[in-house]
Amino acid sequence: MFGVALIGAGNVGRIRAGVIQASGHARVRIVADVDPAQAHNLASSISAEAITDWRTAIESDGIDLVVVSTPTKFHIKPTVFALQAGKHVLCEKPLARSVIEAVEGCETAERRHLILKTGFNYRYMAHVRKSKEFIDGGLLGPLYFLRCHYGHGGRPGYEKHWCTDQDLSGGGVLLEQGIHILDLVRYLLGEPTQVLAQSSRYFWDFPEVEDNCFLLLKTVEGMSAQIHVSWTQWTNIFSFEIFGRDGYLRLTGRDGHYGPQKLVWGKRKASHSRPEEQVFEFTPPEVSSPDDSWRREWEDFIHAVQTGGQPMSHARDSLQTLAVVEAAYQSSKQQKWVEVIDNFACTGNMLVNKL
Numbered sequence: 009m010f011g012v013a014l015i016g017a018g019n020v021g022r023i024r025a026g027v028i029q030a031s032g033h034a035r036v037r038i039v040a041d042v043d044p045a046q047a048h049n050l051a052s053s054i055s056a057e058a059i060t061d062w063r064t065a066i067e068s069d070g071i072d073l074v075v076v077s078t079p080t081k082f083h084i085k086p087t088v089f090a091l092q093a094g095k096h097v098l099c100e101k102p103l104a105r106s107v108i109e110a111v112e113g114c115e116t117a118e119r120r121h122l123i124l125k126t127g128f129n130y131r132y133m134a135h136v137r138k139s140k141e142f143i144d145g146g147l148l149g150p151l152y153f154l155r156c157h158y159g160h161g162g163r164p165g166y167e168k169h170w171c172t173d174q175d176l177s178g179g180g181v182l183l184e185q186g187i188h189i190l191d192l193v194r195y196l197l198g199e200p201t202q203v204l205a206q207s208s209r210y211f212w213d214f215p216e217v218e219d220n221c222f223l224l225l226k227t228v229e230g231m232s233a234q235i236h237v238s239w240t241q242w243t244n245i246f247s248f249e250i251f252g253r254d255g256y257l258r259l260t261g262r263d264g265h266y267g268p269q270k271l272v273w274g275k276r277k278a279s280h281s282r283p284e285e286q287v288f289e290f291t292p293p294e295v296s297s298p299d300d301s302w303r304r305e306w307e308d309f310i311h312a313v314q315t316g317g318q319p320m321s322h323a324r325d326s327l328q329t330l331a332v333v334e335a336a337y338q339s340s341k342q343q344k345w346v347e348v349i350d351n352f353a354c355t356g357n358m359l360v361n362k363l
């Protein structure tokens with residue numbers, strides 16, 4: 009049974025703790041949060057110890073794995089500290105506020121031969137898994153383009169949430185939510201090599217970060233992606249479409265306020281008449297339960313720990329997603345297409361030197 013130290017007992021920490029306790033192969037032994045009440049509330053509900061200092065939590069006896077679910081500014085220090093102490097780490101997305109901040113985590117994990125996985129749970133959603141199967145099975149033929157609209161309308165007081173504070177989060181809707189979409193673009197369509205972006209702040213009274221971002225991406229194989237992520241989308245939307253020569257996939261919903269997950273597979277007819285559509289509906293989780301992606305993501309992490317393989321969204325992979333986000337911010341600032349740095353081709357200090 010793996011012993012887990014969980015750092016950050018907020019919304020996501022609570023979801024992770026529930027999944028870990030139900031997994032049968034790991035237990036949260038200690039919960040660390042700078043807010044003692046948060047630490048206590050979660051720890052007491054799962055019979056774990058509560059603490060405010062994450063260093064002590066990581067160094068406690070019986071800890072093999074560390075989960076970091078704090079606001080983004082506080083991801084990298086506990087992550088690197090845990091890796092240096094020989095623990096495998098699952099850290100929420102984004103790995104850090106910028107590529108340069110994330111590099112130390114990536115390099116420490118690689119040097120120490122430890123798993124550092126970033127929490128990109130969307131890859132494990134039922135409609136995404138099915139889409140991946142279809143694409144890899146060649147059912148769409150060669151891919152052409154992808155189109156996504158993703159967002160919500162915030163809530164009263166949203167401007168006080170840490171994720172809208174540049175220092176705590178590193179960015180706005182693009183880094184906080186759009187990063188999931190860019191990760192799915194990489195996963196399902198291919199590596200973006202160039203990006204053109206326009207980020208704007210229309211409604212919310214945030215001092216620095218954007219509440220909308222519009223992006224065009226080109227992949228290495230010449231496919232295109234068109235994305236809009238928004239915090240002024242007054243009703244929640246998750247709409248993600250991929251088109252190829254032989255058909256298309258339309259993914260909608262992601263449970264909760266976004267509606268149940270649904271996948272439509274459209275098959276283009278040689279006659280060019282109306283495509284035949286097949287609909288896949290997925291049973292939503294019970295109200296207030298997390299969708300199954302969190303469990304599947306945890307299983308992937310544990311499998312990597314047990315076998316010494318790499319999970320999806322390992323450190324260097326997630327660094328590349330962060331590199332796409334960074335290129336988008338640069339593009340918005342410079343008002344032109346920007347090349348995405350290929351961090352896979354960089355080792356040691358090469359990446360740092362390129363930045």
Ligand SMILES: NC(=O)c1ccc[n+]([C@@H]2O[C@H](COP(=O)([O-])OP(=O)(O)OC[C@H]3O[C@@H](n4cnc5c(N)ncnc54)[C@H](O)[C@@H]3O)[C@@H](O)[C@H]2O)c1
Nearest residue numbers: 016017018019020021041042043046077078080082100101
């Ligand atoms: N995968 C997803 O779908 C998803 C969804 C939401 C959030 N997230 C990510 O999860 C992380 C946490 O988000 P959240 O919504 O749970 O936030 P939250 O505000 O609900 O919880 C964060 C917790 O961290 C604690 N904290 C702050 N600084 C700390 C520190 N230095 N040490 C220990 N604890 C500290 C806070 O007191 C709070 O209890 C973020 O990185 C966010 O981007 C992922």
